[in-house]
Amino acid sequence: MSAEQTPIQVPQLPESVADATVVALHRKPGDAVRRDELIAELETDKVVLEVNAPADGTLVDLAVAEGDTVHADDVLGHLGPAPAQAAEEAPAAGEHVEPEPDPASAEADEADAGDEGPEPEPVADAGSPPPPSPAVRRLLQEAGLSEDQVRGTGPDGRIQREDVERAQLAAGSGVGGKGDDTSRRPAADDAGRDSARAAAGAEPPAGGPRAAGERGTERVPMSRLRARIAERLLEAKQSTAMLTTFNEIDMSQAMALRGRYKDRFEQTHGIKLGFMGLFVVAATRALQRFPVINAALDGEEIVYHHYTDIGIAVSSPRGLVVPVLRDTGNASIADIERRIRDFAERAGSGKLDIDELRGGTFTITNGGVFGSLFSTPIVNPPQSAILGMHAIQERPVAVDGEVVIRPMMYVALSYDHRLVDGADAVQFLVAIKEAIEDPARLVLDV
Known part of the structure; x- marks a missing residue:
């Protein structure tokens, strides 16, 4: 060298x-x-x-x-x-290392270039911009965009992640979900939908559309993140005594609260008011009441955490990632919503820091943003439990002896039965249900 x-x-x-x-x-x-x-x-x-x-x-x-x-x-x-x-x-240097270019060739090059005007940069390519990287091509495919629909701002006009995200926003389908209509799709709130839709889901098939009747196969290597996800999920299934308990939540009061204050909340804090912030606060209060849900097994010892670090499952182009909200017991709903939005945006562009993905004492995942009505989430070891949110759906329910239509959400708590007893798990989920159905409990801490 x-x-x-x-x-x-x-x-x-x-x-x-x-x-x-x-x-x-x-x-x-x-x-x-x-x-x-x-x-x-x-x-x-x-x-x-x-x-x-x-x-x-x-x-x-x-x-x-x-x-x-x-x-x-x-x-x-x-x-x-x-x-x-x-x-x-x-x-x-005083020495001739490389022969000088042939003047005739140089004149010919200048003559050829003269038709298109002088080149601003000697390294620029007079033809098409450089092709996007594989990661950006994946983003383009997921967004349903072609290269000629996106203006590249990278070197020599190369398309970068930010260019794809900007094009998605312009089309109303990018990070932030500005094209969504909450009244038309009550199944998901803005913050929860944004967090899981950070970049339109997991890895798509590598190949494009196939001709009718074609019976081909294709092998592509798993990404490192996908391989790690597979390893951890298998480890969780094999190393924990996993059990799931379910309940349902009437979202009427939470939706009324959001409808009443969402505009003022956004004006005051610069972030939309969603349901995820309410669930994080409700889970934090419930974890404080039932510390075993917030604990972890380490060999034959139980590790009780005197803090609540809640991971929020976020979908990205590379797969599922779980950035962690630190010290949620000391965070306001506005702060929580702001941090979730930030996680979602940076997960879509691959800019999450490694430290933001470490640790966590509990996890929340929201499959409802994709339309999931009912599921059993898998515990994220070494944590002992995970809360699964689902789509909000209007259903007939009995209230005071009458059948009424209410916006209902199924919730699921998967937990490691080696550490958590069924009674604690059920009461924990009931505590979250009661807090969301009567949000005043979150303010009064009752």
Whole structure:
């Protein structure tokens, strides 16, 4: 390696992560790059890490290809002097290393380029912009967009994650769910829908549509996150005595509260009022009343947590991730809603920090945003329980001896029966039901 060349290295990986996979290379050898410009994306079993240029210069070489496995401090490539700097240094060297270009060829090139005007950058390609990375192509496919529908703002016009998200928002179907009508779809609140719809769900099939009658197969490698999810789910099923209890919640009062205050809430706090914030607060109060639900088994010992860190399951292009809301016992509903929205947006763009996915004493998942009416969520070890929310559906129910139509939601609590007794699990779920059906309980803490 020349003394003027700077190595581009894999950053330090989190303590629990051994290696990473190169999922996208955003520049190629010979490209001029600027300091902090994105060079590569690395996928671990938790998050996507970005590798940026350490300085201005020219990318001399790449030592890896997309799909390669790398470790901390591995060299991805080398950065040489910037083109202008190299041009200044060449005469000072006093020696002729490369032959000068043929003047006739240069004149021919200039003549060819003259039809389209001068090129603003010597490294720019006169043709189409560089193709998007595999991760961005996946986002395009999930969003139902073609490359010509999205204006790329990356180097040489390359389409980046932010460009796809911007196009989704313009179409009313991106992160934030602005195109949804709550009155038309009472099954999901804004915050819950946004958190699970962060990027339109899990990984789609790699291939496109097939011709009628075609009987083909295709094998694609699992992403690191998908493999990790599979490993943890199997571990949970094999290592816990899992049981699920169910109840149903009349959402009338919660919906009335939201309808009464949603505009003022948004004006005051700059975030929409959803149901997820109410459920997080209700779960926090219930965890404080039933600390065994918030505890964990460690060998033959029970670890009781004197805090509540609640994970919120969020769907992303790479699969399910569970960022953690820290210290929910000291957080307001507005703060909770704001943090959930932030998690959803950054999960869609792969920008969640590794520390935000660690720990957690309890988890909430909302399958209702996808239309799920009834399900049994799987406990997220080493936690002891998980709450599953579902779609809100108008159903006939008996109230004071009369049949009335109410917006109802089934809720499920899956728990590790080795630690949690059925009585605690049932009472915990009833406590959440009572708090949501009478939100004043959350204020009065009764």
